Amino acid sequence: MATKKYVAKYRLLKETYEGITGKGISDITWYRTVASLKQYFSLSIESEKAISIVETYALMKRKCSAFSFRTSDFSERWQAFKHFYDAEEVQYTGQQFLVALADYLKINLDDVPRSTR
Structure with missing residues (x-):
């Protein structure tokens, strides 16, 4: 059973989301969103960083x-993000990161239009 404090914070987080997006969100969709946020971002409803x-x-x-x-490619993108995020104190320039990302994803940069880069 959820505590009053938990329910109030859960409601506050939903209202925060709706205020920023400018759209309402159904209860079931919000429930699924929270489940995904818990899975990918270790969201804990009552934590200090939940609002952030x-x-x-x-x-x-x-x-x-x-x-x-x-989406079908979210997991692949998430793994790429985690690969670079978890790297130990590595600093890249924009060009160096582009090359490192292309190597990680096994993409030939010559095949990517300059406007896309």
């Missing part, structure tokens, strides 16, 4: 409404 995680996710959704954890 929800705000960041809401900003991503506002910029790209099609963003979803359930």
